[in-house]
Amino acid sequence: MDSSSNFISVFSKLPSVFDNSSGVDGDRKPLNLWPGMYHSPVTIALWETRSKIFQRLLDPPLDAPPQTQLLTKTPSQSRTTILYNFSSDFILREQYRDTWNDVRIGKLLEDLDALAGTISVNHCSDDDSFTRPLRLVTASVDKIVLRKPIRVDVDLRIVGSVIWVGRSSIEVQLEVTQSTEGSLPPPDSSIALIANFIFVTRDSHTGEAALVNRLSPETGKEKLLFEEAEARNRARKRKREEDKMDYENQQLDGLQALLAEGRIFCDMPALADRNSILLRDTRLENSLICQPQQRNIHGRIFGGFLMHRAFDLAFSTAYAFAGTMPCFLEVDHVDFLRPVDVGDFLRFKSCVLYTELNDPKHPLINVEVVAHVTRPEIRSSEVSNTFYFTFTIPPEAKAIKDGFLIRNVVPSTEEEARRILERRDAKQLQLREHANT
Numbered sequence: 001m002d003s004s005s006n007f008i009s010v011f012s013k014l015p016s017v018f019d020n021s022s023g024v025d026g027d028r029k030p031l032n033l034w035p036g037m038y039h040s041p042v043t044i045a046l047w048e049t050r051s052k053i054f055q056r057l058l059d060p061p062l063d064a065p066p067q068t069q070l071l072t073k074t075p076s077q078s079r080t081t082i083l084y085n086f087s088s089d090f091i092l093r094e095q096y097r098d099t100w101n102d103v104r105i106g107k108l109l110e111d112l113d114a115l116a117g118t119i120s121v122n123h124c125s126d127d128d129s130f131t132r133p134l135r136l137v138t139a140s141v142d143k144i145v146l147r148k149p150i151r152v153d154v155d156l157r158i159v160g161s162v163i164w165v166g167r168s169s170i171e172v173q174l175e176v177t178q179s180t181e182g183s184l185p186p187p188d189s190s191i192a193l194i195a196n197f198i199f200v201t202r203d204s205h206t207g208e209a210a211l212v213n214r215l216s217p218e219t220g221k222e223k224l225l226f227e228e229a230e231a232r233n234r235a236r237k238r239k240r241e242e243d244k245m246d247y248e249n250q251q252l253d254g255l256q257a258l259l260a261e262g263r264i265f266c267d268m269p270a271l272a273d274r275n276s277i278l279l280r281d282t283r284l285e286n287s288l289i290c291q292p293q294q295r296n297i298h299g300r301i302f303g304g305f306l307m308h309r310a311f312d313l314a315f316s317t318a319y320a321f322a323g324t325m326p327c328f329l330e331v332d333h334v335d336f337l338r339p340v341d342v343g344d345f346l347r348f349k350s351c352v353l354y355t356e357l358n359d360p361k362h363p364l365i366n367v368e369v370v371a372h373v374t375r376p377e378i379r380s381s382e383v384s385n386t387f388y389f390t391f392t393i394p395p396e397a398k399a400i401k402d403g404f405l406i407r408n409v410v411p412s413t414e415e416e417a418r419r420i421l422e423r424r425d426a427k428q429l430q431l432r433e434h435a436n437t
Contacts, residue, residue: 006080010042040107042082043114047297071126072214075222078123079161087155096152103150105328106311110304115160116172116197123162123213134210135202138303141334142196150192154178164229168209170199171229258417261410276408279416282352284317290344301340310387314367317350318391332388332427340373340384347372352409354420363406365391
């Protein structure tokens, strides 16, 4: 497949997935299986592309056999490019513009999730109308670092492809680039953001892990990306296989040190450090009933929507904590632990998990957001997603100039102390992995 065929140029006016003129037979699927109506134009365009893939397979019947012959594909066969025509399309620009005339990060996260999913579907497709397609589930999102602000008045380009596959898992890398050179491919120096999404494949009927098409890197860069992803996968496996008891013994001293200051707040608040604050006093929360307009093409709540809502709450949490407008730096990690369905009562709970104050002019605020699917009828609440974001305060902020100090966050319970230690250790491991690659 020629990579130039996977090019999507996005404008504000796109055909609706409900419009029969788009080439999709509206009678083929019930209404509740179509995606929601109010996603971004990029997400809608990507889902239309994905729907065409499924339609090309002629919607195999329920008893269709699974794919038996694995194909070998190259990264270029799944490579897809999106161009945001911000410079010429005012309506599109308004859909993505934030208060500071930059691109809304939460909305961009939605598009990244939709693009990664479409690329994965492309790689998993065997182009056989007599076999049933695989079901892909987002497992996690690796570190996403914002290298520079993304302007909303300059064309934006996202390029993504599969960079690694295992037996039943896929890693997709996306590069967001922006330059002032019009539609020409921007140089590496204009990369604004890189994101890695990890998917697992499941048999659409049995729900069991399913083998995925092989990947054959061709260029030197593709081979290097494959090796780096393979190293990250091995590191994830080692982390899962660690002896939990040994880990807890190693962390005992750290737990006690974290809890010592928290006990002063709880037992002797008048003597507590005025430059510290209890973790529980940084919390914010919101909730919603998941609506049909928020579903994806599989009828479940779109993962990008969840990331968008989590980012908005994390930003608000950092804002209320710092007393000045924060700057987003990175998504540390996202875990998708269980699917969220239409009609679910979803609660997002956030807190400042810890701060890093080594550089007073560039303090780091690490925010945790946990999403819970709550079922009052059966008195049940389960974690569906965990999100970790890092923000800072710009040196030119009035609060910094006035000598305002970002507070140290301390836990009041052992459970809070464990969360802080686990996240700190995971972040340090992540930094070492990226430094090695």
